[in-house]
Each structure stands twice: as structure tokens, then as C-alpha cells.
Amino acid sequence: MNISILVIFTSVFFIFFLLFALFKPKNKLWSWVDVFYYPLGAIGVVLLFFSNNEIRSIFNLNEELSVFKNQLEVIDTTKPQINNNGFITDNLINIHYKYLKMISDYHKGVCDSSLSSECKTIGNVVEITRKYEHHFLTKYSEDSIASLCEATSTMIDELVENSAFSSFVSSDLKIYYLNGVNSHNYFMTSDMTTKFVVNFIKSKRVLYQKSIKSGSFSKKNKQILTSLYESELTALHNVLYASSICLSSPKNISNGEYRNWANSKQVIKSDLISKEDLLSKLKESDKRVSPLNKFIFFSWPYFLVFALSLKFGKAISTVSDSILGPINFLINFLYKKISKN
DSSP states (O other), X not given: OOHHXXXXXXXXXXXXXXXXXXXXXXXXXXXXXXXXXXXXXXXXXXXXHHHTHHHHHHHHHHHHHHHHHHHHHHHHTTXXXXXXXXXXXXXXXXXXXXXXXXXXXXXXXXXXXXXXXXXXXXXXXXXXXXXXXXXXXXXXXXXXXXXXXXXXXXXXXXXXXXXXXXXXXXXXXXXXXXXXXXXXXXXXXHHHHHHHHHHHHHHHHHHHHHXXXXXXXXXXXXXXXXXXXXXXXXXXXXXXXXXXXXXXXXXXXXXXXXXXXXXHHHHHHHHHHHHHHHHHHHHHHTTSOOHHHHHHHHHHHHHHHHHHHHHHHHHHHHTHHHHHHHHHHHXXXXXXXXXHO
């Protein structure tokens, strides 16, 4: 907006209506001033409102950004304290990955050309575990382990919900895993992990043996069922060993506390980034102003100035005699003084 042009425009119209009011105070046009004043004023105010629309949007976005930044500062102060003590390493994560990968490798190497019942049993497990292998292909960090343990918990849930294992195994697999996570035996040694896994598998084998003995199965059928169950336990063994890394993780990671904190922070960061992108687009749009927006931005003060100059002129017309009286008296007085001299 050119300020010089606006100042000239304002001066011209105020002076014009001032003089017109002083010398034509009784003109009928003054009775029409309000008819034009209010619509022109309203138009000017509306144009002013629209001209500041983007400014208001930018202001509101900056306010929201300030709130999100404050929230991030606050949430950073509530970050769970993680104490790994170097126990979980990149190499340890890779070992657990190999346990899980071994299931799909076995299935691919042995079962691709076989339709045996054992392969079908393992296939049900592989169909799920294969989707989670990439989570184990990671380096150690608080975020990566938290993500890994969240994925592991989901994998256990999916194995149980989809009956990938028989009811002998899946009946309390989730409970077993949760008990391990909640046992507070963090930084488990390999011996402790082995014992924890072996004891669960042993309990499943005992349960199966009791069931098979109580049933009226032929010797051949028992051999077939036992072979199927042992292949299932082999797959279970690898799933449990792979999952046991979360039994060895720091408490705040294994129990999901860190992940919940990280998710909350990510939500705020996503909102912050979204608002920053929107703010950037708004600022960029200022550089590509449409003809209509240019008209709105530059015209509103002229409407208001013209309306106010009209109203000013009408006001002067009502007191023109009071203004011109002293002026005429002063002019006559000066004229007489000059004439005498």
C-alpha cells in the first residue's frame, strides 16, 4: 500500500468537502450524506476484515505453534529414565532376529516342496512371524527397542488370536509373555532366559503327554500327533527366544511406559510439523496475491476515507456559520486596518 497516495487522497477529499461545506452549507446534497456514509463505511470495514484474514490465520497458527512447542518442552521433562547399562547390544538384537528368522528359513528350506502336516503347522506360524522379522533388523536405541517390544507383543497377540499354535500352547502363551515382562527380571542372563523358555516348553510338553495318555489313540496316531506337536514346540521355542529380548529390556521399555511416552511426543510433533507446513504455505501464498486480494488489500482505506470525509463535510455544514463568522470578522478587520494605512 502506497502511503503517499493515501495521504494525498485523504487530504484532497477532506479539504474538498470542508470547502464545499463552508460555502454551500445549505446544499441539498448534504441530506444524502448518511445514505452513502454507512454503506461505504460498511464496505470499508468488510474489506478491512478480509484483507487481514491471512494475517489472523498466521497469528493463530503462531499461537498454536507456541502451545505445541511448550507441550514438547513439558513432555521432554517426563521422559522415562532408561538404564540399559550396555546389556542390550546390536549383536544381541541380531541373535534374537536369527531365532525368529530360523522359523521361516526352515519352512522355506524343508516345506516348499512338502505338504506334510508338520509343514502346515509351521506354515501357520510363519505366516505371522515373517511379518515381524524386520522389526528385529535394527540397531540399539531406546526408540528401536521400544518399537521392537511393541511389535513383539502384537506378534504374540496375533499368534494366539489366529490359533497359529494348538490350544495346548496358545491357551496361556500371552499370559506367559506378560508374566515374563512383568517379572522385573530385567537384564536376564542367557541362562536365565533359557530357563524361562525351557520351563514353559516343558510345561506344555507335560500337558500334552497327559492329554495323549488319557485319550484312546493308537500307537501310530500317537506318533503322528507327537511329531506334529514337537514341530510346533520347535517353532514355539524360536518364537519365545526371539521374544525374550523384551524380557531382558529395561523396565520402562518392556512395560510400554517409554513407548507410550514416545507416542505422545510423536503426536505433538506431528501436529507441530503440520502447523508449520500450513504456516509455510500461508506465507508462500502471500507472494502470489490474486487481483481480487490486491483490490481488497489496497482499496479498504479509500472507502473509509471517502466515507469519513463525507461525514466530516456534513458536520462542517451544520456549523459553517459559526466557523465563517469569526473568519469574516477577522478578514473585515484586517481589510479596514489595511485600508486606513
